[in-house]
Amino acid sequence: MAFRQILGNEDVLRALRASHSHGRLAHALIFAGSEGIGKKRAALELAKLILCLRPLEGEPCDSCTACARIESGLHPDCRVIVPDGTQIKIGQIQELSREVFFRPLEGKESIFILDQAERLNEEASNCMLKTLEEPPSTSRLILITSSLLALLSTLRSRCQIFQFSHLSTAIIANYLSAQSHLPHAEAETRARLSHGNLARALQTDWDQESELFQEALEVLQAIFLKEDLPHLLYVAEHFGRDRESAGRWLVVLQTVLRDLLVLSYDRPERVLHRRGLEALRPLAVRGDAGLWQRALQEAHHAQRAIERHANRSLVLERLFLEWLQPSGACGPAPGRDSVR
Numbered sequence: 001m002a003f004r005q006i007l008g009n010e011d012v013l014r015a016l017r018a019s020h021s022h023g024r025l026a027h028a029l030i031f032a033g034s035e036g037i038g039k040k041r042a043a044l045e046l047a048k049l050i051l052c053l054r055p056l057e058g059e060p061c062d063s064c065t066a067c068a069r070i071e072s073g074l075h076p077d078c079r080v081i082v083p084d085g086t087q088i089k090i091g092q093i094q095e096l097s098r099e100v101f102f103r104p105l106e107g108k109e110s111i112f113i114l115d116q117a118e119r120l121n122e123e124a125s126n127c128m129l130k131t132l133e134e135p136p137s138t139s140r141l142i143l144i145t146s147s148l149l150a151l152l153s154t155l156r157s158r159c160q161i162f163q164f165s166h167l168s169t170a171i172i173a174n175y176l177s178a179q180s181h182l183p184h185a186e187a188e189t190r191a192r193l194s195h196g197n198l199a200r201a202l203q204t205d206w207d208q209e210s211e212l213f214q215e216a217l218e219v220l221q222a223i224f225l226k227e228d229l230p231h232l233l234y235v236a237e238h239f240g241r242d243r244e245s246a247g248r249w250l251v252v253l254q255t256v257l258r259d260l261l262v263l264s265y266d267r268p269e270r271v272l273h274r275r276g277l278e279a280l281r282p283l284a285v286r287g288d289a290g291l292w293q294r295a296l297q298e299a300h301h302a303q304r305a306i307e308r309h310a311n312r313s314l315v316l317e318r319l320f321l322e323w324l325q326p327s328g329a330c331g332p333a334p335g336r337d338s339v340r
């Protein structure tokens with residue numbers, strides 16, 4: 001891996017490397033931005049660049065022992081601190097505060113990467129603040145966070161902040177196509193449904209998502225095209241057995257309803273489920289924007305009810321029957337609130 005292989009965020013990475021090469025990199029840094037967009041990867045590449053035995057043109061060599069050990073988590077001068085359970089606790093930061101003042105063992109610097117820094121609890125944050133007041137020149141701290149505002153303002157003000165952005169659909173889709181040889185429509189569907197989060201695009205179980213999409217499509221077809229009540233009762237009973245899968249299915253159902261809504265506005269380019277576009281079109285014309293907005297709202301309410309432990313089969317049956325009403329299937333029903 002190298003900086004140039006990190007997807008997207010070219011400006012941030014260029015600024016980071018320029019700061020390093022001009023000796024202007026602060027000793028406490030924050031890498032901020034949403035999950036799964038390469039912040040930790042960039043922190044590790046920076047650690048390599050600093051500790052590499054043969055850096056070349058602002059890139060670590062990626063082959064010396066220092067680079068290899070950082071990559072495998074074994075370099076004695078590069079430590080990654082992660083939450084202990086749900087929080088980064090005071091004991092972890094007290095230990096870090098001591099280590100920060102030790103001389104590096106092999107390289108010219110010690111690098112501490114604090115992953116999910118928004119999980120610093122209050123005590124740990126205050127302890128961190130003291131550490132950041134006078135960090136020694138031989139230590140560098142990199143705080144990684146998906147929630148910059150969750151960090152103490154006094155902590156933020158002591159750090160040089162690098163703000164990372166979401167990755168574009170095109171960047172993720174091209175990457176997925178190249179890596180996994182996926183058909184373009186499938187890569188684009190995955191990229192769109194991942195909302196700029198490469199980690200999510202890589203880690204999601206897409207076979208399962210595809211099944212849930214197919215089931216959502218069949219339910220909507222059973223309601224709006226075929227009025228197939230037995231199938232709907234079967235689905236309500238099937239998802240009634242398992243709260244987690246019912247919740248996940250309702251999330252996918254909402255992405256499908258959202259696609260029907262954008263199709264009713266004649267905006268096919270904004271459809272998330274690109275691979276299902278042709279199946280979605282005949283459904284979309286069965287309602288107008290008002291109908292799909294209401295359906296989206298009702299599916300969201302059903303998801304919330306199931307999260308609150310309502311009877312799952314009953315919630316789903318009620319939802320399907322509501323949509324089966326002639327007023328639901330043919331257009332906006334009078335007297336029901338629409339949501340924009």
Ligand SMILES: [Zn+2]
Nearest residue numbers: 052061064067
């Ligand atoms: Zn190297």
